[in-house]
Amino acid sequence: MLNNKVISIVGAGISGLSCALKLAGSKLSKGYTIRIFENGERTGGRAHSIKVNDFSIDLGAGRFSPVLHPNVSKLVNELAEKTEVFPFTKIVCPHPQHNGLKEILAQLKPKIVSSYNESFFQFLCNHLGNEKSHAIINGLGYDSLYLPQISPEIAYDIIEKHPEIQCFSENAGYEWFNLVDGFAALVKSLYERAAILGVEFHFEHQLVSLQTKSNSTLLEFSGRDQQEIWHNSNYTVLALPPTAMASLDLDFPSHWSDFTYGSIPLFKGFIFFDHPWWQDYDLENKVTIIDNPLRKLYFKSDKYIFFYTDSAYADFWHEETKKSDAEYINTVMNLISMALNIPINELPWPVANKFKYWPSGVEFAIETSPEHPPVLSKNNGTIIAASDAYTPHCGWMEGGILAGRNAADYLLKQLEKTGVAEVEIN
Ligand SMILES: Cc1cc2nc3c(=O)[nH]c(=O)nc-3n(C[C@H](O)[C@H](O)[C@H](O)COP(=O)(O)OP(=O)(O)OC[C@H]3O[C@@H](n4cnc5c(N)ncnc54)[C@H](O)[C@@H]3O)c2cc1C
Structure with a gap:
């Protein structure tokens, strides 16, 4: 018919x-x-996943937690997709603000007044002062936490539900996975x-x-x-x-x-080398939060490095990528050298790179x-x-x-x- x-x-x-x-x-x-x-x-x-040097990389969505995302997890099992542990729940090279941060956030949480129209940053400033509040958000690595439209409730949700910073919340033990062949x-x-x-x-x-x-x-x-x-x-x-x-x-x-509704830009940059030099520094499968435009730097097994930024730093990298490839990589490598405190001349030069800017990467009410x-x-x-x-x-x-x-x-x-x-x- x-x-x-x-x-x-x-x-x-x-x-x-x-x-x-x-x-x-x-x-x-x-x-x-x-x-x-x-x-x-x-x-x-x-x-959106692509293959580079035989590795699948996720330019967009990349990880899930079975506790937080039961429907994703169920689909992944039903469709027998190959998974591996997304290991980036342990921060290395801690930021000075990471000390005692979990306790500070736990003490402040009951003080949220949901009817009160204030941003997370204002909320922190009211309780901790401007300087400490800046330092805390810097240490959390997600710059959307600065935005006026991000309420304290949304901010706590971000902290509790992101693998890199869940360690500063009660969700510290949640496991995360990614798909071997990408989302x-x-x-x-x-x-x-x-x-x-x-x-x-x-x-x-x-x-x-x-x-x-x-x-x-x-x-x-x-x-x-x-x-x-x-x-x-x-x-x-x-x-x-x-x-x-x-x-x-x-x-x-x-x-x-x-x-x-609001939206936040996101940027992911992937860098490939001819050998996994970061293993010599015990960085394999670890993430670091940095007080420079790279913000979050991930060392993916022996395969590649990537960095992930949001809000103003996503726009910053978007502008950087409009320059020549050599200038962009030069900026990335100088910032990696500064973040890890390794002289630039001791770092090998990348053999390939990929990046993706998402002007409206996250959308929300x-x-x-x-x-x-x-x-x-x-x-x-x-x-x-x-x-x-x-x-x-x-x-x-x-x-x-x-x-x-x-x-x-x-x-x-x-x-x-x-x-x-x-x-x-x-
Ligand atoms: C960098 C990044 C990292 C992320 N990380 C994660 C993560 O780790 N885990 C996770 O679970 N989620 C993550 N997300 C979020 C996740 O990708 C989104 O929540 C999800 O993909 C939203 O799906 P959607 O179908 O609602 O919207 P979209 O994926 O945006 O799909 C909308 C579709 O509509 C099409 N479209 C738009 N306008 C038109 C038009 N006028 N006519 C026809 N078609 C149109 C678009 O081309 C697109 O294909 C991430 C997102 C980004 C960008």
């Missing part, structure tokens, strides 16, 4: 794929064609599963506008070479982060939500209370928006899986109602 009713999902990140899989697996979607439209040429969005391997398996279930994929389709009609929506895409492409859709799921929503002509967020609805919807529930930013796991693949499934649940309820209505009419 020809399916002439269509469910369109825009965005083939983990949210869009999770949504498609849940819909395709339900008998309620029988009679519908499920289509995924994706701007890029690949699935995965912010989960893209998980996404690829989901894509293959969805394709087997009959989901259609349309790459190089950038949604540019939506026109609502009485019982359907007309989606306008820009294809390869700016070709205009139109598709009719009965139900549409926009599995897009808030910044992508805001760049469309949809009055987002004002006509969709009482919440406002600024208001932490009251709770954000799991999906946003318009047009009698026929247009649904879903993002990890709307879940308690914003900034994590776990949030993407939940967001996609939430959108599917919401849509399936609509289909159930419609099905009942159709039967009643017949």
Whole structure:
């Protein structure tokens, strides 16, 4: 039978794929064609792995904790993805502020007044003074903790739920893992599963506008070479982060939500050498937090080194990479030399490097209370928006899986109602 009713999902990140899989697996979607439209040429969005010198590196999402991310963990097991311990939970070369930091943060936590509109930095300053507060955030290595939109609640969440700094919280013992073939391997398996279930994929389709009609929506895409492409859709799921929503002509967020949204840029830089010289310094599988633009420096087994920055230092590195490759590497190597206190002429020169700047790497709802609805919807529930930013796991693949499934649940309820209505009419 020809399916002439269509469910369109825009965005083939983990949210869009999770949504498609849940819909395709339900008998309620029988009679519908499920289509995924994706701007890029690949699935995965912010989960993006590539191979360099035979090593898979995660330019985007890279690690998960089974305790914090049970749905990621379950999928990884179900799909038999190869995992390895993500070892970067032990800080070496401690920052002077690390001494007693866990106790300081534990003492301050009960003093958070959730109704009070102050940033984490203000909160620290009120209790510890400006200088100490700067030093503490420097020592935590995540510069988003400085931002005015980061409340004390969000900041504690960041500290408790990031492997490098969980040691300053009660979550010190949580184990973390990464995928040997990168997070893209998980996404690829989901894509293959969805394709087997009959989901259609349309790459190089950038949604540019939506026109609502009485019982359907007309989606306008820009294809390869700016070709205009139109598709009719009965139900549409926009599995897009808030910044992508805001760049469309949809009055987002004002006509969709009482919440406002923020995003933070991220930058990861990977450096490869012809031998693992860091083993001589006992740095293998360790991470250090640095008071220089590298911020967090990781020594990945005998394979490579990478650094990871957010906010102002992500923008700093973005600017650095606009210079020549030699200048960029020179800056990186000088900063590594300073961080490790090893003369630059004693460090070997890299043989390769890769980096990725994400202008909106993490997206989140600024208001932490009251709770954000799991999906946003318009047009009698026929247009649904879903993002990890709307879940308690914003900034994590776990949030993407939940967001996609939430959108599917919401849509399936609509289909159930419609099905009942159709039967009643017949
Ligand atoms: C550097 C970095 C490190 C991270 N580290 C981790 C980590 O260690 N662990 C973890 O769990 N998470 C991590 N994350 C977060 C994780 O990647 C995201 O939470 C998750 O990928 C969000 O998935 P999504 O599908 O909601 O959004 P996205 O992955 O952003 O997918 C949205 C998709 O929509 C497409 N799109 C956008 N606009 C349009 C349009 N107009 N038309 C058509 N398509 C469009 C995009 O191309 C993209 O494919 C990290 C992210 C970054 C950037």
